[in-house]
Amino acid sequence: MRAAALLLAAFCACIQAGEIPLAERRSGYEFMSRESRAMQDDETTNPALFSLMDGEALWNRKEGERSCASCHGDAAQSMKGVAARYPAVAHGKPINLEQRINACRTEQQRAPAFAYESKELVALTTYVARQSRGMPIAVEATDATRPQIEAGRALYQRRQGQLNLSCSQCHDDNWGRLLAGSPIPQAHPTGYPIYRLEWQGMGSLERRLRNCMIGTRAEPYAYGSLEMVQLELYLMWRARGMKLETPAVRP
Amino acid sequence: MARVAVTVPASAKRGEIIEIKTLAQHTMETGFRRTQTGELVPRDIITEFVCRYNGVEIFRAELRQAMAANPLIAFTTVATESGTLEFTWTGDNGYLANQKAEIKVV
Numbered sequence: 476m477r478a479a480a481l482l483l484a485a486f487c488a489c490i491q492a493g494e495i496p497l498a499e500r501r502s503g504y505e506f507m508s509r510e511s512r513a514m515q516d517d518e519t520t521n522p523a524l525f526s527l528m529d530g531e532a533l534w535n536r537k538e539g540e541r542s543c544a545s546c547h548g549d550a551a552q553s554m555k556g557v558a559a560r561y562p563a564v565a566h567g568k569p570i571n572l573e574q575r576i577n578a579c580r581t582e583q584q585r586a587p588a589f590a591y592e593s594k595e596l597v598a599l600t601t602y603v604a605r606q607s608r609g610m611p612i613a614v615e616a617t618d619a620t621r622p623q624i625e626a627g628r629a630l631y632q633r634r635q636g637q638l639n640l641s642c643s644q645c646h647d648d649n650w651g652r653l654l655a656g657s658p659i660p661q662a663h664p665t666g667y668p669i670y671r672l673e674w675q676g677m678g679s680l681e682r683r684l685r686n687c688m689i690g691t692r693a694e695p696y697a698y699g700s701l702e703m704v705q706l707e708l709y710l711m712w713r714a715r716g717m718k719l720e721t722p723a724v725r726p
Numbered sequence: 727m728a729r730v731a732v733t734v735p736a737s738a739k740r741g742e743i744i745e746i747k748t749l750a751q752h753t754m755e756t757g758f759r760r761t762q763t764g765e766l767v768p769r770d771i772i773t774e775f776v777c778r779y780n781g782v783e784i785f786r787a788e789l790r791q792a793m794a795a796n797p798l799i800a801f802t803t804v805a806t807e808s809g810t811l812e813f814t815w816t817g818d819n820g821y822l823a824n825q826k827a828e829i830k831v832v
Contacts, residue, residue, distance in 0.1 A: 514798075519733040522796040525751040528729055675753070675795035 493632075493647040494713075495661055502717060503660040503725055506651075511672070515724035523601060523670040523722030526594075526677045530602025533595060539586030543599075546583065550606050558604035559613045559719055562708040569623045569704040573600050573679060591698035597677045601668045604721035611718055612665070614711040627709025630702055636693025642706075657726065663714035664707065666723020673726065680707055728752070732813055734827040738805035746777065746785075747800040750815050750823060756791040772817035775799055780809040789817075805831045 504512060514520055534543045534550055547553040562571040570578070576599055577588040589596035616624055631642045645654070646662035653659070667680040674682075681703050688695035696703040729751040738744050750772060757769025769791065777785040785801050808831045815823040 519731065520747055520749060520798050520800075522749065522798070524731055524749060525729045525796065672794070 493643050495647055495650070497716070500663060500714065500717060501661055502663055502665045502720065504666070504720060504723065506658040506660045507724075507726060511724055511726055515666075515720070521670065521722060521724060523668075523677060523724070526598045526601045526668070526670070527605055527722065529594065529598035530600070530605075533599045534602055538580065539584040541584055543579070543584075550602065554603045554606040556607050556610055556613070558607040558721065559610045562614070562704055562711060564619045564623055564708075567619075568701070569620075569708045571681075571699075571704050571707050572603065573681075574699060574704070576600060576603065592679060592682055594677075597668050597679060600679065601677065601722050604668065604719070607719045608721055609718055611716045612711055612714050614708065614715055616712060620708065620712070623705050624709050624712050627705035627707070627712075630706050631709055636688065636691035638691045638693075640691045642687065662710065663717055664710045665714055665717050666720035666725070668721065669723045669725045671725050677722075680710070728815075728821065728823045730813070730815060730823045730825045732811075732825050732827050734811055734829055735805075736828075737830040737832060740805060740807075740831050742805045743802050744805050744829075745800060745802050746811065747798070748775070748777075748813055748825075749796060749798050750775075751796055752815075752817070752821070754789075754791075754793055754795045754797065758791065770818045770821075772797060772815050772821060774814075774816045776814045777801075777803075778812040778814075779803065780807065781812075805829065807831050 504515065507515075514522070518524065531550075536542055537545075543550070558572055561575065562569045563575070564570070573591065573596055576596065580586045581588050589599070614620070634641045634644075642662065645659050650659050650661045664680045667683070668677050669683070670677050671683070681698050684703065684706060685695035685698075696706075731749045733747040735744050752772050753770060754772065755767055755770040757767065757771075759767045761767060771791060771793070772789050775787045775789065776783060784803050787799055789797060808829060811827045811829060813825045813827075815821070
């Protein structure tokens with residue numbers, strides 16, 4: 476019995492080995508060039524500015540029966556800290572911020588849902604998430620979220636694609652080293668939606684995750700799929716306590 | 727809608743060198759890319775940016791396909807007198823955007 480317990484403890488230690496200790500976590504911001512950091516820090520030159528403006532306009536525009544502002548009022552007050560708590564778990568299913576916004580649209584506003592990655596959905600998400608800038612990520616492991624976080628962790632550690640790579644192999648085991656000349660970050664989703672220079676535009680965490688999956692020659696999960704949101708939830712939990720930077724700039 | 731943003735100091739001392747930063751929302755489609763079915767995506771870029779200080783042109787830039795989307799143009803000038811800085815972006819497909827900023831020189 477004792478031997479079995481020891482073996483189990485050793486096994487647990489083994490699968491935990493790759494994880495980055497909380498104190499050693501670093502935002503992708505710290506891996507960027509001075510120029511890219513300056514672009515993010517200066518709100519007047521951060522190219523996400525236009526998405527924020529679009530998002531603010533959408534917040535106040537009547538869609539269907541009412542606008543976001545009709546119920547939620549000033550986003551600076553009502554949306555403060557909200558993005559730091561997403562993805563959340565509702566009715567036993569994980570739900571990310573984009574899905575929450577679309578649920579509000581269809582159920583409360585009686586307006587059609589925005590398509591994933593549409594300019595509108597990204598803009599509104601950016602505007603909502605901006606209200607939590609500087610706040611620590613507050614996704615917690617509770618009885619409701621724990622099974623979903625664990626599912627996300629399993630996806631994160633699972634080898635996939637023709638290159639047979641897991642997320643963890645790059646982002647836990649080899650962060651800070653170079654991949655094709657670019658530093659591998661630790662994969663903390665601290666600034667989404669982001670303005671990515673490679674995209675020449677804004678995009679969500681799911682878009683970024685799909686990029687990585689295509690990079691490993693795996694078939695990417697669909698937008699809004701259960702796997703995708705579980706992965707997002709795990710990543711946000713993994714980055715708990717780190718400061719939200721939305722809208723971040725990334726290379 | 728074409729959004730633009732400019733950053734100009736609200737006030738400056740006479741003779742002071744001031745930095746002006748401008749950002750324009752634009753996809754800057756190069757005209758070299760193709761769709762998945764092989765059709766060329768037509769060029770759609772900003773071609774010219776002009777800044778006038780109380781009606782006098784102080785800065786002009788010609789933009790080409792190699793410019794990134796949402797071009798950021800930053801430059802300096804000497805604060806000579808109080809008045810208005812006028813910014814104009816023009817481009818393909820009738821693109822036109824204007825912005826004004828006031829500066830007080832003491």
